[in-house]
Amino acid sequence: MFYKTLNNGVKIPMLGYGVFQTPPAETAECVRQALEVGYRLIDTAQAYGNEEGVGAGVAASGVARDEVFITSKVWVSNMTYERAAASIDESLKKLGTDYIDLMLLHQAMGDYTGAYRAMEDACKAGKLRAIGVSNFYPERLVDVALLAEVVPAVNQIETHPFRQQAEAHANMVDLGVAHEAWAPFAEGQNDIFCNPLLACIGANYGKTAGQVVLRALMQQDVIVIPKTVHRDRMEQNFDVFDFELTVEDMAEFATLEDPSVPRIFDHYDPATVKYLLGEFVKKNQLNGATLY
Numbered sequence: 132m133f134y135k136t137l138n139n140g141v142k143i144p145m146l147g148y149g150v151f152q153t154p155p156a157e158t159a160e161c162v163r164q165a166l167e168v169g170y171r172l173i174d175t176a177q178a179y180g181n182e183e184g185v186g187a188g189v190a191a192s193g194v195a196r197d198e199v200f201i202t203s204k205v206w207v208s209n210m211t212y213e214r215a216a217a218s219i220d221e222s223l224k225k226l227g228t229d230y231i232d233l234m235l236l237h238q239a240m241g242d243y244t245g246a247y248r249a250m251e252d253a254c255k256a257g258k259l260r261a262i263g264v265s266n267f268y269p270e271r272l273v274d275v276a277l278l279a280e281v282v283p284a285v286n287q288i289e290t291h292p293f294r295q296q297a298e299a300h301a302n303m304v305d306l307g308v309a310h311e312a313w314a315p316f317a318e319g320q321n322d323i324f325c326n327p328l329l330a331c332i333g334a335n336y337g338k339t340a341g342q343v344v345l346r347a348l349m350q351q352d353v354i355v356i357p358k359t360v361h362r363d364r365m366e367q368n369f370d371v372f373d374f375e376l377t378v379e380d381m382a383e384f385a386t387l388e389d390p391s392v393p394r395i396f397d398h399y400d401p402a403t404v405k406y407l408l409g410e411f412v413k414k415n416q417l418n419g420a421t422l423y
């Protein structure tokens with residue numbers, strides 16, 4: 132496993148396991164298996180409705196709590212100081228832990244500066260080891276990084292071969308914020324697992340297209356958190372530490388950038404913001420999630 136040291140000295144694994152869209156009833160077993168395979172970072176969120184499953188999976192795994200790095204995220208319905216503070220306590224309860232390793236603001240929406248202050252205070256109180264943001268575009272990240280008391284440790288944004296986020300990455304490096312990729316496989320879109328260039332690079336090492344993606348992003352100093360509910364894919368996605376891509380491979384990987392591939396969530400699109408404030412929440416509630 133590779134680790135990265137965050138700007139507050141906390142160490143985060145460079146490869147983790149995401150549980151967005153993992154059904155709440157299956158989450159505990161998936162997380163238990165992921166920990167058995169070797170993952171030590173689990174990425175959940177209040178809005179995923181499966182924090183309880185994550186807590187149960189960690190407990191069932193037998194892996195010591197201090198060996199597992201748990202990330203969760205404050206949802207947009209909690210973007211005030213008071214609601215964010217209460218929701219952090221609720222997340223702790225659901226996860227069955229007295230601290231969360233990394234708490235992120237899920238979106239730059241609502242009173243996120245108030246919510247960020249609540250995270251700063253929860254960090255001081257020892258409830259959170261590190262705090263950060265997600266889906267903050269470069270100008271929003273500068274705003275929070277320069278005005279907040281605590282510079283975000285992480286910004287988790289959509290990052291995959293077709294949207295490598297070089298400019299956003301440079302901005303994060305400048306601010307001392309670690310870059311974490313959500314949807315490193317572009318959620319399977321654009322036929323990524325059969326991409327000829329990725330497959331060709333992988334063939335030199337006996338690796339799949341997906342393994343090349345994870346390795347390339349880590350070599351770009353990006354933390355990756357692929358999601359799968361299948362044990363064989365958990366193992367495949369974890370098996371990326373015994374080869375190294377060359378400078379030439381990385382140059383080829385860079386050519387996969389493709390602005391014509393639509394963003395998975397385009398926060399510049401009012402319809403996306405409406406969806407996140409409404410339908411997204413309803414959809415998760417239908418899946419049995421309890422939102423705050």
Ligand SMILES: NC(=O)c1ccc[n+]([C@@H]2O[C@H](COP(=O)([O-])OP(=O)(O)OC[C@H]3O[C@@H](n4cnc5c(N)ncnc54)[C@H](OP(=O)(O)O)[C@@H]3O)[C@@H](O)[C@H]2O)c1
Nearest residue numbers: 149150151174265313314315316317318357358359360364
């Ligand atoms: N902060 C945010 O706003 C945000 C947004 C999205 C995601 N995230 C986080 O990022 C994590 C990863 O992103 P994501 O879940 O959206 O998408 P992703 O990891 O890019 O892709 C997941 C998809 O790829 C499939 N898959 C995984 N490994 C595979 C393999 N080796 N071969 C073939 N198919 C494979 C999965 O199917 P199966 O499960 O059927 O195997 C699933 O359909 C999430 O789980 C979540 O923790 C955060």
